[in-house]
Amino acid sequence: MVSFNKELIDYLIIGICAIIVTFTLAYYGLKKIGKDPSNILPVNFANRIWIPLLIFLISLFCQIALIIRLFRFEYTYTVIGHLSTIGIILSTAWFLIIILKVFKARILKKYDVSTSDNLKARKVYTQFMILENIIIFLIIILSVGIALMSFDSIRSIGVSLLTSAGIAGIIIGLAAQKAIATLLAGIQIAITQPIRIEDVVIVEGEWGWIEEITLTYVVVRVWDKRRLVVPSTYFIENTFQNWTRNTAEILGTVFIYTDYEVPFDRLREELTMLLEKSPLWDGKTNVLQVTNATDRSVEIRALMSAKDSPTSWDLRVYVREHLLVFIKENYPESLPKSRVSLKTD
Known part of the structure; x- marks a missing residue:
């Protein structure tokens, strides 16, 4: 002893x-x-x-x-x-x-996702983040399974449960069908990548960025700093807009309604001058067209390009404001107005 x-x-x-x-x-x-x-x-x-x-x-x-x-x-x-x-x-x-x-x-x-040309970086970030979650999930499941198998009593109970739980297994499988589908949707997103980290999307009518992608849900950061938590299956089963699927570049549109007397050539010159003065414009697209005409006014569309959607939004606001000021100061008679014709006997 x-x-x-x-x-x-x-x-x-x-x-x-x-x-x-x-x-x-x-x-x-x-x-x-x-x-x-x-x-x-x-x-x-x-x-x-x-x-x-x-x-x-x-x-x-x-x-x-x-x-x-x-x-x-x-x-x-x-x-x-x-x-x-x-x-x-x-x-x-x-x-x-x-x-x-x-x-x-x-x-x-x-890889740096903060650069303007970050498509490849966002793709790699998305793949690694989702694959990391999958591998960690598998490591935890395997380690817990191996640990439980070290207990003889638990192992025998598990064997008896597996041999006698046919109907229960079917019920559990049906009950977990949605959870399994959500998990598989997360894996599918990692492989096919319909969305990536920092993609600009419109989901349920909300415009925002993809902030986080997990195996079961996706977090969308809305422009006003709210967060949408969306199941992974949504991006597999539903239609949504992805503005940065292949490139971050995007076209912006501005609609202005004026009278028939407005000089279109002068508006085109003013649009060109505004775009050339603005650092928001990427120098690629500059178009002004008359897209519609009604009995009261004409519809003018200014089309411009920017490096990404937030920049495009700021550029559209800038162009809309300055075009309206230009028309008001130089051609006030070209603002929309109603005409009334009076006939005298």
Whole structure:
């Protein structure tokens, strides 16, 4: 008995010292590596990994103690064996998730979505964000499944449930059909990419940007800073407008209603001058056309281009305001008016 206790105490002392030394060397080694910008590891990698690293070392220490049979009671073997197994599985899954996030951050560092020509960057961001969620989901499911399989009682219960739950399985499958469809829609969005991060879309009559894409829902940032949370299936099953599907460039239109006497050539000259003075115009499209005529007025459409939809909106507001001021100051008689003809006998 005394010999056994002495062996256990000696192992505990040596094991704790070994854990402290190994953890300290690994932690500060990773911290030093992270400070070098040329390395793949980020600066805060050591701070992110110290908890799973400590869990892994302690669990490994317990597993070695089980192998060399240092514990006296069988119950102790069972409890410590399960806990250490779960600790190794948990820490390994944690390691994989952290490494996945580091790899994603390293890849995405090469792409900047804040630039004007950011189509490729938004595409890569969308793919990695959704695929990251899928992989993390699979890692968690597999780790939980492997951990549960380490318990003999739970494993036998699971087998009996699988063999006797035919009808229940059908009911559960039908009940989860919508959830599964939503999950598959998220995966489909990652592959086909009908939407990407920072795409400009019109959803349910609301104009905004795609802010976040998950496996089950999409967050749309509306222009007035509200947020629309839309199920992933919406973008697979419904029609919606995507203004930046292939390029961020967009045409803007301004409609003005005037009298028949307005000089169209002078309006075209004024439109050209306004666009050339504005930094919002991308220099590509500049058109003014008469698109309709009624018994009271004519409809004039000014067509202009901009690098993206927010810029297009500001450009349209600018052109509309200045064209109206130009007509009011130079051709006030060309503003819309009603004509009444009186006949005298």
